[in-house]
Amino acid sequence: MKTIVIIGGGITGMSAAYYLNREIQERNLDARIVVVESYGNLGGKINTISDNGFVMEAGADSIVTRKPNMDQLIDELGLRDEVVYNATGKSYIYADGKLKLIPEEAVFGIPLSLESLANSELISAEGKVEALKDYYTPNDGQFTENDSVGQFLEAFLGKEIVEKQIAPVLSGVYSGKLQELTIASTLPYLLDYKNKYGSIMKGLAENRQTFKGKGDRKFFSFQHGVSTLVDKMESELSEAEFIIGVGAESITKTGGQYTITLSDQRELTADYAVLATSHAVAQSVLKDPNLNEDFTELKNSSMISVYLGFDIPDEQLPADGTGFIVSQSEDVVCNACTWTSRKWSHTSAGSRLLVRLFYKSSGSSFDKLQQMSKEDLLQVALQDIKGSLGIDAAPVTHLVTKWLDEMPNYHIKHHELVKSLEKKMSAAYPGVYLAGCSYYGVGIPDCIANGQKTAKRIAEQI
Numbered sequence: 001m002k003t004i005v006i007i008g009g010g011i012t013g014m015s016a017a018y019y020l021n022r023e024i025q026e027r028n029l030d031a032r033i034v035v036v037e038s039y040g041n042l043g044g045k046i047n048t049i050s051d052n053g054f055v056m057e058a059g060a061d062s063i064v065t066r067k068p069n070m071d072q073l074i075d076e077l078g079l080r081d082e083v084v085y086n087a088t089g090k091s092y093i094y095a096d097g098k099l100k101l102i103p104e105e106a107v108f109g110i111p112l113s114l115e116s117l118a119n120s121e122l123i124s125a126e127g128k129v130e131a132l133k134d135y136y137t138p139n140d141g142q143f144t145e146n147d148s149v150g151q152f153l154e155a156f157l158g159k160e161i162v163e164k165q166i167a168p169v170l171s172g173v174y175s176g177k178l179q180e181l182t183i184a185s186t187l188p189y190l191l192d193y194k195n196k197y198g199s200i201m202k203g204l205a206e207n208r209q210t211f212k213g214k215g216d217r218k219f220f221s222f223q224h225g226v227s228t229l230v231d232k233m234e235s236e237l238s239e240a241e242f243i244i245g246v247g248a249e250s251i252t253k254t255g256g257q258y259t260i261t262l263s264d265q266r267e268l269t270a271d272y273a274v275l276a277t278s279h280a281v282a283q284s285v286l287k288d289p290n291l292n293e294d295f296t297e298l299k300n301s302s303m304i305s306v307y308l309g310f311d312i313p314d315e316q317l318p319a320d321g322t323g324f325i326v327s328q329s330e331d332v333v334c335n336a337c338t339w340t341s342r343k344w345s346h347t348s349a350g351s352r353l354l355v356r357l358f359y360k361s362s363g364s365s366f367d368k369l370q371q372m373s374k375e376d377l378l379q380v381a382l383q384d385i386k387g388s389l390g391i392d393a394a395p396v397t398h399l400v401t402k403w404l405d406e407m408p409n410y411h412i413k414h415h416e417l418v419k420s421l422e423k424k425m426s427a428a429y430p431g432v433y434l435a436g437c438s439y440y441g442v443g444i445p446d447c448i449a450n451g452q453k454t455a456k457r458i459a460e461q462i
Helices: 011-027 069-077 114-119 125-135 149-157 159-170 188-197 200-206 208-212 227-235 279-286 289-297 374-389 414-428 444-461
Strands: 002-007 031-037 048-051 054-057 083-085 090-095 098-101 219-222 241-244 248-254 257-262 267-270 272-275 299-313 321-326 336-338 352-360 397-409 432-434
Touching: 002 011, 002 257, 002 267, 011 031, 011 227, 011 444, 031 267, 048 397, 054 299, 054 352, 054 397, 069 227, 069 444, 090 159, 114 125, 125 149, 125 159, 125 200, 149 159, 149 188, 149 200, 159 321, 188 200, 200 208, 248 279, 272 279, 272 444, 279 289, 289 414, 299 374, 336 374, 352 374, 374 397, 414 432, 432 444
Parallel strands: 002 031, 002 272, 031 241, 090 321, 272 432
Antiparallel strands: 048 054, 083 219, 090 098, 248 257, 257 267, 299 352, 299 397, 321 336, 336 352
């Protein structure tokens, strides 16, 4: 019997286990699965917490609808009746001391029409004129997918619209500065659109169904939170062995197999292994000088999340709004604020106000914030809500979560480093696979797709 050890019980590791289990059953393979998770619970950055009538997510709070691999999985897991979609509503950027509407006809802040560009409250007349050069300035090979997405957007749309309207929106998806992120690791299709249609804005407009195919239902979750997905996967893995609350210390090659030593000194013998962990953990487990240079150059960023639940109606929020992003504000510290009870009705009993604030390491105040206690961070969040929304009330519940050096940052060399690691791993550790958001995509659907792909590769080898 072959043994596959999956190190890391986050969404990538759980997906690898789920799809491996399916492959084992369908192909009648003689194999078993062991999942090792150092935390006290499965899910990794997915962790739903319920308190006082509120549903809060310590990590990811939703899944994008436009990724095609999710529909089939939801049906397979029997979760269709549990699915809930985001409420429609307007989004804002907080700038110059007030909320300014993000144009509705835009993708990541990039206008889909001349009307959307003209009606923007966020950029000056001069900035709008500068953005028009996107329609008449060809790429002509100037940019490739390995170039900076920030420089690419500024070259054709202008600096002002990128800084004031696009970068704040993209910061909610990707960590790090746009100048340091590649086109390949962020929005590769924008380069394709520019080359095919001659214009980024025109290309997005021609392909609007890709982004707006489900109308305003751009995201979904589950009635009892995102952890429902992980819990259901676990319930489907009755034949797998789970080792929870114990980490992996090392992995060494022993003949044609691998010995995995755990933090409690147990040893597992594996024919195949999946390192579905952060790259820092993978590096510490492998302890291979030949891999260290590549691992060390991969970068992480940090984020702090603060939920505030109030015993007041969310009607006190600006009408028809679901949140705001902050752009170069001196009076508000957070980078973004989601009006959770407005956006997700399942998160709040009686439509009481629930908001979530995000503080990212790209912010100028983060060095100070990360040193603060959770109580001090609570006070910072309350001041931000008072300053931005005028709400001055005591919360009936709150949740402060620190993700320090755990958010992947796909900088300019990311793609090259991942390719190098893949080549070295294949040569030195055949049958051992790196997986997860440190390498192959930050969203839940991307992590699930990566887990599925890894599972299929192992099944085919078996």
